[in-house]
Amino acid sequence: MIIQSIIVPRMSTIPVHEARARAILRWLVREKIVEESLSTCGLTGNRMAHAIGEGARKVVEHPELLPFGKRINGLEVVTKRCIYTPQEDFLEEAGCPECRREVGEALFDSLEDWMPGQTDNFTCPECAHEDDINGFLFLQPCAFSNLGFIFNGWADAGFRQSFLDDFADWLDQPVAVVRVKQPGN
Structure with a gap:
């Protein structure tokens, strides 16, 4: 079982996202967090990824838990619209920040419109609050x-908050860290 730690900006559509991805990748390579x-060493698609670098030890809480020496240990950069949720035991519960009511079912149903890019927003069915x-x-x-x-394979090592803050600065957006368990060896 491979546990992925996925850093995602908390914004549906990042402008010039491919250029932003390249800039972040250059930063990660410069810091020796990943190989150029x-x-x-990836898990999805053609398995191509940027292997873990020695600098990864300085951005996690528990460097001894990093996947050094493992076949799957790399960073994969995704530049297409994706839904990042835990695959195991995900509750599909969400609340409106305005009225604080449960809107999970309607919100997750709206992903059919969100995924193809028809909208970035969701409107609360309870109070009509609209937001990304x-x-x-x-x-x-x-x-x-x-x-x-x-x-x-980095999830158990736990990113340091300072690294996540730096990541958010590079993205100009707050970030979420999603843990996903995937089959693998």
Whole structure:
């Protein structure tokens, strides 16, 4: 079982997201957190990812839990619209930040319009408050965006808050960290 730690901006559509992804990747390479060259250390698609670097030890709480020496250990950068939720035991519960009522069922049903990019927003069926879907309250960390950074096998090491703050600065957006369990070896 591979536990991914996914850093996602809390905004549906990041402007110039591909250029932003390249800038963040250059920063991560410069800090030696990941390797510059792609290798087959990823988990999804063609398995190409940026392997873990020695600098990763300085951005996590428990460096001894990083996946050094594991076949799957790399960073995958996603530059398409994706839904980032835990796959196991996800409750699909959400609340409106305005009226504080439960709106999870309606919100998750609205993803059929969100996914193809027909809208970035969700409107609360209880009070008509409208905001980017990421502006609603979730019981479990999740995010919806056209940009995501999947760190394969890094979740148990736990990112330091200073690293997440730096990541948010690079994105110009607050971030969510989503833990996802995936089959793998």
